[in-house]
Amino acid sequence: MNVQSVVLDAQALTLMIEGDRKFLAKIRVARDAGASVVLSANTIVEVGHGKLDKPRFDWALSRVRVEEVSGETARSAALLLKNAKMRGHKHAIDATVVETAIRQPGTTVIYTSDPDDLQRLGDGLVRTIRV
Numbered sequence: 001m002n003v004q005s006v007v008l009d010a011q012a013l014t015l016m017i018e019g020d021r022k023f024l025a026k027i028r029v030a031r032d033a034g035a036s037v038v039l040s041a042n043t044i045v046e047v048g049h050g051k052l053d054k055p056r057f058d059w060a061l062s063r064v065r066v067e068e069v070s071g072e073t074a075r076s077a078a079l080l081l082k083n084a085k086m087r088g089h090k091h092a093i094d095a096t097v098v099e100t101a102i103r104q105p106g107t108t109v110i111y112t113s114d115p116d117d118l119q120r121l122g123d124g125l126v127r128t129i130r131v
Contacts, residue, residue, distance in 0.1 A: 003108065005035055006110075007100055008110075010113075011113035011114075036065055037065065040073075040099070041068055042092075043093065080121045102125050109126075109128065
């Protein structure tokens with residue numbers, strides 16, 4: 001698989017922060033193959049609670065490219081929600097993760113704990129890998 005970008009959802013970022021060896025090995029393989037590791041800024045909001053180890057959190061963020069959530073991003077994510085007939089805060093951040101993946105050049109995969117919802121939001125435009 002020739003992947004140019006790997007997008008992380010909240011669970012994938014959490015695994016990275018926790019130093020999960022299996023997951024970090026997947027990230028290493030992707031990087032060694034030349035892929036960028038990316039996340040939506042909203043994922044930081046979803047994961048960034050007070051119980052996290054701050055140095056590990058900062059380390060993980062230093063290892064990824066954070067994509068901003070602009071007004072245009074929000075409008076595109078809202079359209080993904082509408083097209084998938086989904087709504088509410090439960091799916092709002094997922095929609096920005098999918099929108100971030102769609103914007104990446106080349107072949108992109110999303111590492112996620114919820115591939116079904118992300119596939120539904122992406123409507124065939126994204127590929128997911130369960131973490």
